Amino acid sequence: MREAIELFYFAYRAFTAEADQILDQSGLGRVHHRILYFVGRNPDLSVNDLLAILGVTKQALHAPLRALLDRKLVTHRPGEDRRVKRLRLTDAGLTLEARLTGVQLQHLARVFAATGAKAEREWKTVMRSLPGRSIPRRRIKRTGLPAG
Amino acid sequence: MREAIELFYFAYRAFTAEADQILDQSGLGRVHHRILYFVGRNPDLSVNDLLAILGVTKQALHAPLRALLDRKLVTHRPGEDRRVKRLRLTDAGLTLEARLTGVQLQHLARVFAATGAKAEREWKTVMRSLPGRSIPRRRIKRTGLPAG
DNA sequence: CTATCCTGTCAACATGGTTGACCTATCAAG
DNA sequence: CTTGATAGGTCAACCATGTTGACAGGATAG
Numbered sequence: 001m002r003e004a005i006e007l008f009y010f011a012y013r014a015f016t017a018e019a020d021q022i023l024d025q026s027g028l029g030r031v032h033h034r035i036l037y038f039v040g041r042n043p044d045l046s047v048n049d050l051l052a053i054l055g056v057t058k059q060a061l062h063a064p065l066r067a068l069l070d071r072k073l074v075t076h077r078p079g080e081d082r083r084v085k086r087l088r089l090t091d092a093g094l095t096l097e098a099r100l101t102g103v104q105l106q107h108l109a110r111v112f113a114a115t116g117a118k119a120e121r122e123w124k125t126v127m128r129s130l131p132g133r134s135i136p137r138r139r140i141k142r143t144g145l146p147a148g
Numbered sequence: 149m150r151e152a153i154e155l156f157y158f159a160y161r162a163f164t165a166e167a168d169q170i171l172d173q174s175g176l177g178r179v180h181h182r183i184l185y186f187v188g189r190n191p192d193l194s195v196n197d198l199l200a201i202l203g204v205t206k207q208a209l210h211a212p213l214r215a216l217l218d219r220k221l222v223t224h225r226p227g228e229d230r231r232v233k234r235l236r237l238t239d240a241g242l243t244l245e246a247r248l249t250g251v252q253l254q255h256l257a258r259v260f261a262a263t264g265a266k267a268e269r270e271w272k273t274v275m276r277s278l279p280g281r282s283i284p285r286r287r288i289k290r291t292g293l294p295a296g
Numbered sequence: 297c298t299a300t301c302c303t304g305t306c307a308a309c310a311t312g313g314t315t316g317a318c319c320t321a322t323c324a325a326g
Numbered sequence: 327c328t329t330g331a332t333a334g335g336t337c338a339a340c341c342a343t344g345t346t347g348a349c350a351g352g353a354t355a356g
Binding site: 001002003004005006007008009010011012013014015034037041055101104105107108109111112114115118119120121122123124125126127128129130131 | 149155156182259260268
């Protein structure tokens, strides 16, 4: 049972290592990846919702988001409520995000292919029940995130 | 399938959150926990092997390990080769480690109790195959992975 | 008009990681 | 014994990423 703790530690490290390498070559970090990922999955996400998902302060998000905007990987436009910015990936952003997410998907696909469909299903079941309900603090626009 | 990526992110965060809170109250960090954990699981571990497991430089390990030695949570004594230090947990170290690991074990136990023995088995199977090969015991390359 | 919300930004600071350099011991081999 | 490699400790500079706190501006709700 104690093995499970180590598994989590090493598996998570292994899982993120490949994408980290790509990010490193682009001069970006894991936060940039997360922004790309969650904006990609939730087009027109607001800054506030992004903060809630990532669980960081706006000051922590500021620099990486600024960098992505400057590199034209992310754009924004005013929403109905013109105070909020709706974030979206540019084409270049979509491309990079697909590349990053791709190596992780392939990693998982390799593993699931080796372990079987049943293992995949059960793994997800376990992973889904791990967060309890502590993570999402706000309602998010589009779906795809762990529900509250 | 993309869901699996998010699951990893959120599940890992949730999994470490409780222990982090206890550590925070003791003025310690995740690195201290990892040291306590791996020394606890591998009594008479050498500093070098610990570095290899954690994948950090000796300078990064220095301060946290120093702190644990000063607080008498960890001790060392010379090995056969008197250059190497064999690390062990003190009684106090064992107590704290058990408390920290305890919340994670209980967390997992709760989840496995809810999802079933089959889910537990399959989950471990998947997690074991994620790092490519199983838990590195000795002599791995220090890759310097970003903290997560 | 006023209060509140969403966003952006500056500054101070903490933590934890990296290199690089230099030090002591200890061991192994010539 | 001398030489060189190994295990470990430590100082310093630096970078990345997070935190609080404060403040400003535009937009909206009352």
